[in-house]
Amino acid sequence: MMKDTLLETIAEPEAALATYNPRRSTALLVLVGLWLIIFFAALFSPPLLDDADATHANAARHMALSGDLVTLRVNGIRYLEKAPLPYWLGALSFRLFGFNTFAAHLPQAIGVLLLALLGYHWAFRAFNARAAFYAGVATLTTVGVFLFTRYYIPEVLLSLFLCIALYCLLQCLPPSADAEKRAVISTGAQRSGEIPAFLSPTAYAYVMWIVLALAVLTKGLVALIFFSGAAILYLVLSGEYKNWRNLRPFTGILLFLLIAAPWHILAGLRNTGGMNGHGFFWFYFINEHFLRFLGRRYPMDYNKLPSSLFWSLHLVWLFPWSLFCGALIHQAYTAFQSYRASNPAPTDEARTFYWQPYAIVFVGLILQNALKIPYLFTVFAALVLFLIHGLRRRQSNSPSGTPLLRVNTLAQRSTLLLSLFASLVLTFFSLSTNQEYYTFPAYLAIILLLAVALSNAEQTFHFDSASRRWITVAHATFTVLGVAIAITLIYGLWNSRHLPFVPDIGDVLAHRGVGNYTLSMSGIFDLTGPSFAALRLPAALAAIAFLTGPAIAWFLRSQRRHLASTVTVALTATTFFIAAHIAFARFAPMLSSRSFADTIQQLEANHSIAPDTEVLLYGDQSYGSSIAFYLGRQIYLVNGRSSSMLFGGTFPDAPPIFLTSQDLLTVWGHGDRKLLFVPMEKREIVDQLLGSKKILLFESSGKALFTDRPVDNSGKPKDPETATLSLNQRLTRQDTP
Structure with a gap:
């Protein structure tokens, strides 16, 4: 029987599969x-x-x-x-x-x-x-x-x-x-x-x-x-x-x-x-x-x-x-x-309408650069007009x-x-x-x-050659991709076989900044031989999954064991996700700054620094937002009135957490101890600003934690006169004639 609608074929049920359904x-x-x-x-x-x-x-x-x-x-x-x-x-x-x-x-x-x-x-x-x-x-x-x-x-x-x-x-x-x-x-x-x-x-x-x-x-x-x-x-x-x-x-x-x-x-x-x-x-x-x-x-x-x-x-x-x-x-x-x-055949009105999608494509290509119209959007608009044309034919x-x-x-x-x-x-x-x-x-x-x-x-796999062909193409593509990925991973494993395991993978990345790290997988372009050595377990797991899973799925499909084949595709992806999660955890020192919060808490617990020591972050809060979360307290931002902090910081009751570079120079080394977290992107700027007037406490993945005086066990400030004043109170007092 002839299908009534554009969607009838896609929506057709599969009675033959009922016996094999879970x-x-x-x-x-x-x-x-x-x-x-x-x-x-x-x-x-x-x-x-x-x-x-x-x-x-x-x-x-x-x-x-x-x-x-x-x-x-x-x-x-x-x-x-x-x-x-x-x-x-x-x-x-x-x-x-x-x-x-x-x-x-x-x-x-x-x-x-x-x-x-x-x-x-x-x-x-x-x-x-x-x-x-x-x-x-x-x-x-x-x-x-x-x-x-x-x-x-x-x-x-x-x-x-x-x-x-x-x-x-x-x-x-x-x-x-x-x-x-x-x-x-x-x-x-x-x-x-x-x-x-x-x-x-x-x-x-x-x-x-x-x-x-x-x-x-x-x-x-x-x-x-x-x-x-x-x-x-x-x-x-x-x-x-x-x-x-x-x-x-x-x-x-x-x-x-x-x-x-x-x-x-x-x-x-x-x-x-x-x-x-x-x-x-x-x-x-x-x-x-x-x-x-x-x-x-x-x-x-x-x-x-x-x-x-x-x-x-x-x-x-x-x-x-x-x-x-x-x-x-x-x-x-x-x-x-x-x-x-x-x-039935189109009416004269429909024939008149038929040329319009082609005109849309032609005009869209001409104006693509001038008006920044996406090329694929132009094609999509033309397809919509083709659909409307067909609907008008039917309705007429x-x-x-x-x-x-x-x-x-x-x-x-x-x-x-x-x-x-x-x-x-x-x-x-x-x-x-x-x-x-x-x-x-x-x-x-x-x-x-x-x-x-x-x-x-x-x-329809057994009697429709087109369905069989497209499923075969899918499995062939999956197998080829799987082999290519597996070979790449095996090559990386072989080249890194004599390299030592480095826990902090961020220290050995290339840091090319591909796509300015706005793409979700930009960091993959930073992998080097030493960094790959830190990913041996997830790389081996992913290589095994991609080398065997797609091939097994294709074989099962050729045997018309469709459910088993599709489940094998899912299990291959599952194994890869487990490997990806392990790799993701290995990237934690670069992607998270929790280790810096742990370092601060450990220094405070050991009485090497005073409890609730003031913490400063150079740049936007997003560079070290995990520090604020794991410390559970407010941190000061040096040149950080930007991005998500910009609009909210303009309200009259906003806490005075924003400092300038001059403010940092004013309070650095005076009053209570200060800790300064510096992201990798700001290291050079801070080096020029503070020079040798800083002491490195902890470093990871290019990020650093500095203090303004040597660490001792008393946790007492060098300047008892201003010990009870907050950072912003000291700034205010120094600005007063």
Whole structure:
């Protein structure tokens, strides 16, 4: 029978796989086991990293200690650029488990597990048990999910809330009886995955508004843009906008505001009188949302990846499951061909419209450099116009009231909504300023589509040459990459076989600064022979995984043992992630400054220095944010009124923690002992500033801890007259005539 819609082929169920599908209890046990191995076990090391990781943990720590759940503060300075929910969860975790690495990252790890379970449940209901298992496994064994949950950032929570909201959107808009009847006729049987809904449509509608409010409290207004954009497009294309009352918009919006609005209002009322009279409302809504999107945010301490790199990196972030994107593209193309065949020839009006996509591409290429329009965005816009052209063809030859896309089953509706959502997220951040992890919310949508495509390709593997070809290409590519990676690792192991193990890997890195370390894997370019010697165990483990895993998976696939083959791909990724985590922990001295905090605490415990000795940090607080977290006290910043400390430092009640180079020279060697932490990037500047007037206490990965006088066991200051005065009081007294 001819397919009715563009999505029919992709959404086709796989009845032949039912016999070989893992039972639901077994599948869930496997998912929880993978999560424990990959994510839970990684919660204890390495320590919190400098920059965003420890900065955000400091904000949550302040909430846990102060009880102020409205205003975020870092090192005593207002930190107004972030939504509060991730820090509420972090503060709760700190209150339960103490101020440690485990507690800081636990909410994110739980978010990953819930995201995988959501993917499993959604695919189980909409598609089939095999696709559900693949969706859950792929979520846990995808490079991007693993990599971007090593840090205290809110993307995984945002993805979880948005995907729950999308799922609830479908559940509160159940298809009509006629649509269900047409679906049964077209497929021949009721889909096995379409089990009864857990909640009523009304309950799903209110859950949708609740989690949407939580998404806004997690990341801001961008959550509304992603959800409402995808939802509106879906409702229009599917024709389900006629059932808008099922969304409970009036009472739902009221519930949304009751949850999301109070914090925004209180934050605005409590944070006024900053730079140029601006307060929270300007900084959070205008500066952090609109000006950031336009690339005019203040301060300009961010980057934008080139569009080609931004898009192509998703092959890495979704690896190894991105290898099967060929099967997804093939099934989408087949569905498109069936869709075109089911539509009559275009009308004259449609023919007139047909040239416009080509014009878009032509004009976009001309204006690409002048207007900085991403090339791939131009191509995407043309593809959208082609789709609109096809829809207009269909609508012009259909009865009045026929939706643009006929989606009857939950599988078809899910495919449409997931495709729209993923496309919207990717397109939005190709235009906005971005970092490589910003598109994290689209990962689950893409993974679900890949899981369905893979399970469908397995179903048709024995009689469809195209499906067989694309799966074979995926395994061939995986095997070639695996061999290449294994050879590279073995070569490094062989060359470093006689080199000694160096615990502080940062001391032997090249420090080339590729990409200014804004890319998540820039540090890999710094590896040298001596540094590789510190990575023998993870390198050997990864080499074994890549040398054997892809080959075994390919062999099992050739034997048509599809489930075993796909599980082998997942186990290969799991082994690699274990090796990557070990390597990540070996990089801790370079990425974290906890050892400096430990050194200070040890000196204070041994009475070599006085308790609560004043600690100064040269540069932005992000250079040593982990020191403030593990010391649990405020530190002074020399020339550090920048980046995240800039706007909050302009409020009248900001603590006087900012010093200039002249202030440092004024207090250095006078009054109480001072400790100065200097990041590698500032060593040369500090050497020129202080010269020989400093004593090195500790050094690691190019970072140094200096003091202004010899260490003794008394911990008494050299100048008893000013012993009771704080650093800023001494500065004030010296400035007074």
